[in-house]
Amino acid sequence: MNTEIETLPLSALRKIQSERLITLLDLLKEKSPFYQKRMQESGIRFEDIKGIEDIHKLPITYKQDLRDHYPFGLLTVPRSALARIHCSSGTTGRPTVVGYTQEDIDLFTEVVARSLKAAGAEKGMLLHNAYGYGIFTGGLGLHYGAEGLGMTVLPISGGMTTRQVDLIMDFKPEVICCSPSYALTIADEFAKRGITPEDISLKYAVLGSEPWTEIVRKHIEDRLGVVATNIYGLSEIIGPGVAIEDFEEQGGSYIWEDHFYPEILDPLTKEPLPLGSEGVLVLTTLTKKGMPLLRYWTNDITRLYYDEKGKRNMIKMAPIVGRTDDMLIVRGVNVYPSQIEEVFSAIPGLLPNYYLKPLIKEQMVVALGIDVELADEVLVQQQIAKGSAAHTALKEQYMQQVAAEVKKRVGITTSVVIHEQDSLPKCEAGKINRIIK
Incomplete structure (x- = not known):
């Protein structure tokens, strides 16, 4: 060598x-x-x-x-x-x-x-x-x-x-x-x-x-x-x-x-x-x-x-x-999955297991849906039980945080769904595709 x-x-x-x-x-x-x-x-x-x-x-x-x-x-x-x-x-x-x-x-x-x-x-x-x-x-x-x-x-x-x-x-x-x-x-x-x-x-x-x-x-x-x-x-x-x-x-x-x-x-x-x-x-x-x-x-x-x-x-x-072939166009803005992933670094408690769902209208991507997991550790630290009113309120808070951070960093409006830890599919071998079409 x-x-x-x-x-x-x-x-x-x-x-x-x-x-x-x-x-x-x-x-x-x-x-x-x-x-x-x-x-x-x-x-x-x-x-x-x-x-x-x-x-x-x-x-x-x-x-x-x-x-x-x-x-x-x-x-x-x-x-x-x-x-x-x-x-x-x-x-x-x-x-x-x-x-x-x-x-x-x-x-x-x-x-x-x-x-x-x-x-x-x-x-x-x-x-x-x-x-x-x-x-x-x-x-x-x-x-x-x-x-x-x-x-x-x-x-x-x-x-x-x-x-x-x-x-x-x-x-x-x-x-x-x-x-x-x-x-x-x-x-x-x-x-x-x-x-x-x-x-x-x-x-x-x-x-x-x-x-x-x-x-x-x-x-x-x-x-x-x-x-x-x-x-x-x-x-x-x-x-x-x-x-x-x-x-x-x-x-x-x-x-x-x-x-x-x-x-x-x-x-x-x-x-x-x-x-x-x-x-x-x-x-x-x-x-x-x-x-x-x-x-x-x-x-x-x-x-x-x-x-x-x-x-x-x-x-x-x-x-x-990103790649030119995984780029999404959201209301005229070029968006790559890695840009969305970076958003999570500003919000403690979210896990980097996520999926993006382009919301299509008339063959154009006009919005973006984001599914992301919330760490169980957050619930333990705040002593919040799953399914409780406090749990629902916490997820809503995270949804608003993610949407606001994406708007600030990427410049697009998104819909966000917060999921429980281990509820989204995981990579079991090879590489994972973060875009669901």
């Missing part, structure tokens, strides 16, 4: 990126009918790209391109040369298929191992891997990366929460990997058993596959006794391990830009935005062999910046605000 590259001067890193981009374009020119056609349609010659500074001239690749060329139309190697195939669940259409050569698997292992190291993991630690195994990249991606770092892996996958907690208590792992929402579900099971954070062996939680906020991080850290970091990735690029927070820095994720070159584009014009501007993250796979992608439109809204006080010289991405 090459960690020296993480602290290279930017001039040296740019040289590496340029060399790898030219090598990638040579491969696509020879082996990719898809990109040959796309470049011709764009009026761009492969030879016109002299280095990484010219990357903005290249065409953008979208998820629909993968679906339109299902299953293997974007490969640059014969299908028989692949070591592994992953794909999305396909719940919203044809699945997106990604092929990996053995070199790609080695790359996957390297960037995940590098990510785990940045998240606090060390050789010899035990990893409780609660990401789903199978066609989803999370389980196997974290598994191979952890082994590459020299860790011991418990491949428990997702679900069976009671068994997860049993094995954490018995095996005493130092690191857990799963989605943030599933980490909260595991924390709930510990709480039900009266197990305190001091009794839990976990030290680090490496969480990803869905956007999450600082209030969720605080709940997870406080209830599990861990340092929680965000790991970012998407299957089309490689899987988890594209970017990671450092466990001592948090707040922004280093992108391993020696392998994945990032840009921020305007959501409407698709033009590059200045460093620090918020827009759509676009990634180019500089070193993949089986199915490399040029300027892949991730749909994730974020911004890029360099952290002068950080441990590494590589660029950071800020926490994802």
Whole structure:
């Protein structure tokens, strides 16, 4: 695992990126009918790209391109040369298929191992891997990366929460990997058993596959006794391990830009935005062999910046605000679930288990309904019985607080329903969808 590259001067890193981009374009020119056609349609010659500074001239690749060329139309190697195939669940259409050569698997292992190291993991630690195994990249991606770092892996996958907690208590792992929402579900099971954070062996939680906020991080850290970091990735690029927070820095994720070159584009014009501007993250796979992608439109809204006080010289991405495909338009205002989640941080007593329900009228979202849970701890502290008049009045008070805070922070009027703790559906494996349509 090459960690020296993480602290290279930017001039040296740019040289590496340029060399790898030219090598990638040579491969696509020879082996990719898809990109040959796309470049011709764009009026761009492969030879016109002299280095990484010219990357903005290249065409953008979208998820629909993968679906339109299902299953293997974007490969640059014969299908028989692949070591592994992953794909999305396909719940919203044809699945997106990604092929990996053995070199790609080695790359996957390297960037995940590098990510785990940045998240606090060390050789010899035990990893409780609660990401789903199978066609989803999370389980196997974290598994191979952890082994590459020299860790011991418990491949428990997702679900069976009671068994997860049993094995954490018995095996005493130092690191857990799963989605943030599933980490909260595991924390709930510990709480039900009266197990305190001091009794839990976990030290680090490496969480990803869905956007999450600082209030969720605080709940997870406080209830599990861990340092929680965000790991970012998407299957089309490689899987988890594209970017990671450092466990001592948090707040922004280093992108391993020696392998994945990032840009921020305007959501409407698709033009590059200045460093620090918020827009759509676009990634180019500089070193993949089986199915490399040029300027892949991730749909994730974020911004890029360099952290002068950080441990590494590589660029950071800020926490994802949302996705262009989960954005709601409420009376002309763009709203992301993460914005609503942040509201709860200003109102003690509410749990970050919530759902949003767009209220539709004439095919337009004109209002937003919010369902959120109230912690039992509030009732205990105030000595209020469930079902009592005081209980009803307390829920009404919280409804008004949430609605007022959303109005102040987001600028929209909402309807709010306060539910009892453990009454809304929880994440039992993988990631959770907070929008009910």
